[in-house]
Amino acid sequence: MDKKKGLTRREFIETSTIAGASLMLGNTPNASAAETPANQNIPSRGYAATDESGILTPWEFERRPVGDNDVLIDIKFASICHSDIHQMKGHWGPQQYPQVPGHEIVGVVAAVGKNVTKFKVGDRAGVGCMVDTCLECEDCKGQGEQYCPETTFTYGYPEESSPTGISQGGYSNNIVVRDYFAVHIPESISFQEAAPLLCAGVTTYSPIMKAEFKKGDKVGVAGIGGLGHMAIKLAVSKGAEVYAFTTTPDKAKDILAFGAKEAIVVDDLQKLAPYKGMLDYMITTIPVQYDVAAYASVVKPNGFYTQVGMPEGFALTLSAIGMSINRVNFNASLIGDMKETQDVVNYCANHKIYPQIEVINAEQVNEAWKNVVDKKARYRYVIDAATI
Secondary structure, eight states, rough: TTTTSSSSSHHHHHHHOOOOOOEEEOOOOOHHHHHTTTTTTTEEEEEEEEEEOOOOOEEEEEEOOOTTTTTEEEEEEEEOOOOHHHHHTTTTTTOSBBOOOOOOOOEEEEEEEEESSOOOOTTTTEESSSSEEESHHIIIIIIIIITTTTTTEEESSTTSSSSTBBOOOOBEEEEEEEEEEEEEOOOSHHHHHHHGGTHHHHHHHHHHHHHHHTOOOEEEEOOOOOOHHHHHHHHTTTOEEEEEEOOOOHHHHHHHHHOSEEEEOOSGGGGGGGGTTEEEOOOOOSSOOOOHHHTTTTTTEEEEEEEOOOGGGGOOOOOOOHHHTOOOOOOOOOOOOOOHHHHHHHHEEEEHOOOOEEEEEEHHHHHHHHHHHHOOOEEEEEEEGGOO
């Protein structure tokens, strides 16, 4: 346990309980932040939840000063993840408010600490789901920084250096982050198309790459939202024959346009029966309770089934007999590490794999959240930070 933070990462994931710097400054549109004297907090503004209603309202707050190993990023766009909604509404445990969500963040580096060599002022940069870890443990050095007991996630996590006491996310005009946890955004992809790759992209890219399926293998994707539509595109790009499962009939045409071989509308679990034992691999992004064994039945015996959607309370109910009959290898995956985050941005930029997005003004965020919950999003809302 990190005594300063008071929680292990496992405790936070299970309960989500929130219980001197030199700058090299450049000319940036956000002059008030970039010109803040060293060792002084940086003014910021964003949209924050103030209680479990999940209603977001404008909020002015402060970021920490830019430390020796930090970068200050003027945010250009931040996209909306279903995780934002779950956490702000307390679905994953009690929260500390006010809290600014957002972990799909892109912008321009406005200042760097004296030890930073990875970025310079004016670079395009992105921030995903993490903003700090110990960088010393076995997880950080090999298994993935997201599994470090000292991981600080991008919003709502105890952060001693934060003037608000917790990390504050990307629905805001700027962010200060340790340089290690920022990635480069290539010029060949727009900011607004790059933003969803920082969570939706890497969360699906990581398990898909680890699955190592062969060209022509049959791959299933269940839950076709922000994550699911990226999973289709990524799996298709690797040569898979993709079968997409959705409960939303009017997504079928889009699913085929993304490159899937079939779009299966599961308005009744019997619709899964014709696909029993057919697929080599399945990734599911479904973020609510569902019949896991029924969906697992479409995977071949000894095939692999990966869960990345996180439902309320983080818990899924599994049928032991159903899973034993299906005999699949069930696993779950948590986002991706920092190397994978840079890799997915580069991969998508190089292969022209872009998320389907809708850019909105900040004042539309509450309506957008409702559309995400009601399955009306197509497929990732991206907030124009200039409107915050």
